[in-house]
Amino acid sequence: MKFKQEIEINKPREKVIAYFDNPENLKKWMKGLISIEPISGEPKQEGAKSLLKFKMGKREMNMTETILVHNLPDEYTLSYEAKGVHNIVKNRFVKLSDNKTKYIVENEFQFKGFMKIIGTFMPGSFKKQSLKYLQGFKNFAEKN
Template identity: 55%
Template structure:
């Protein structure tokens, strides 16, 4: 399953990328985020890996992030692997004439095992989650709103 989402953040790209690339900010815009821990390579470098942990409903999900390309401020590409789910994500940050930032997130999901059924039955859930994170990031970046306060 492939899809693309985009959102305009009313801040200059350098401010957006600074907030996006700071792991300490993830808890403010990714609902359910518990922690991120470097597990391989130099943090932030191409080829490095992080362990990410989230609480989703009553379950906890662990996934491995592998950074494929960190060309910020323009692009950040990574894979995210969890039990039954593989996600390739490319994030691009484009400057607008108004000195705002257009964030484009391209996603490709592949499913195995039980998750194949879930991915087939509910593809909209993944798209919805992506745009929710993007909207929450926009609120955090522009207004300082944190999902921790919800």
């Protein structure tokens, strides 16, 4: 399943990138994120892996994040692996004006096992969660 979402942020692109590229900010806008633990590689560099722990409702979920491309503002692509789900996320930031930035996210989900059923019958839930993160980042960036 592939989809693209975008949102406009009322901040200069340079500031948006600075907020986005700081891992310490993730908990401030990524609802449900409990912790980020480096696994291997140099943090913020291509090939670096981290373990992300989330609390979603009553359940906890772990996923491994791998940085595939770190070329901000043009592209920041990550791979996420969780039980039954593989997700590639491409982030881009486009300057619209001196004080406005378009944040574009392209998602590609691949499912295995039981998650194939969830992905087939509930694709909207993945789009909804991705949009929540976009809106969360926008709110964080505009308030800082």
